[in-house]
Amino acid sequence: GVEREGERTSLSEIIWDAILDNFGNGAWFTCRDLYRILNEEYGLSLKMNSVATYLLRFFKRGLLDRKGQGYGVRYRVIAPLVFKR
Helix, strand or coil: CCCCCCCCCCHHHHHHHHHHHHHCCCCCEEHHHHHHHHHHCCCCCCCHHHHHHHHHHHHHCCCEEEECCHHHCEEEECHHHHCCC
16 A cells, blocks of 8 residues: 555545555456455455445446446456556
8 A cells, every 4th residue: 555644545545546556457356355455454444345335436437347246246447547557
């Protein structure tokens, strides 16, 4: 993650940073993949359905691609965003 001195970072920004740091190469990932990273590497004790909600928001904002249904849903960073880092 990126530490910003003296700046309040929203949970949404932290989660988006985690997505870019881990899957910014355009790799497909699941809610469980991200959930594990947020808990183990970022020390965030989020519920799985909270993580799923953020993923859905990012998808609706056009930041993520999505395929599959139910528990099989996978996401990836939309290609042009991969290069904006």
